[in-house]
Amino acid sequence: MAARKQDAEKVAVNTVVGKDSVLEGTFEVEEGIRVDGTLKGKLISSGTLVVGPTGSVEADPIRVRDAVIAGRLTGRLEATSRVKLESSAVLMGDITAQVLIIEEGAVFKGIRDSGEPLEVEVPALRPPNQIKEVRKAAG
Numbered sequence: 001m002a003a004r005k006q007d008a009e010k011v012a013v014n015t016v017v018g019k020d021s022v023l024e025g026t027f028e029v030e031e032g033i034r035v036d037g038t039l040k041g042k043l044i045s046s047g048t049l050v051v052g053p054t055g056s057v058e059a060d061p062i063r064v065r066d067a068v069i070a071g072r073l074t075g076r077l078e079a080t081s082r083v084k085l086e087s088s089a090v091l092m093g094d095i096t097a098q099v100l101i102i103e104e105g106a107v108f109k110g111i112r113d114s115g116e117p118l119e120v121e122v123p124a125l126r127p128p129n130q131i132k133e134v135r136k137a138a139g
Helices: 003-009 128-138
Strands: 012-017 022-029 032-035 039-043 048-051 056-064 066-069 072-074 078-079 082-085 091-093 100-101 107-109
Touching: 012 022, 022 032, 032 039, 039 048, 048 056, 056 066, 066 078, 078 082
Parallel strands: 012 032, 022 039, 032 048, 039 056, 048 066, 056 072, 056 078, 066 082, 072 091, 082 100, 091 107
Antiparallel strands: none
16 A cells, blocks of 8 residues: 555656647646646656657756656656656657666667766687687587
8 A cells, every 4th residue: 555655656747738738838847747748848847757648748858757758758858766668659869867667669769878877897808819729629
């Protein structure tokens, strides 16, 4: 029961852009926002952005805590926590988030950044003479 209440709080939405509605401008939303129509401009929210299957967001920047995208989003998305691209999502732009979930079928064209430097260890390559020795020993 407590887990359901926490999930409901995470997706609290107090602003809805209805289907066939078009809004343009700078939007600052205290809680979450759901877009089933079209929103263009700038978007800043302390909550969750939900873009429904019929929704379209063209904004730069888009700053939110979390985002769940099932429709179309174009722009730079900055989430302090997580972004989920559902199977019907089309996202054209860069994402900064701690967690990125991409369902099969979703389209994402851009760069993903976790906001932290990425460290990659590359194994040392064997010198060419060692590779020949391995081949001779195996043959």
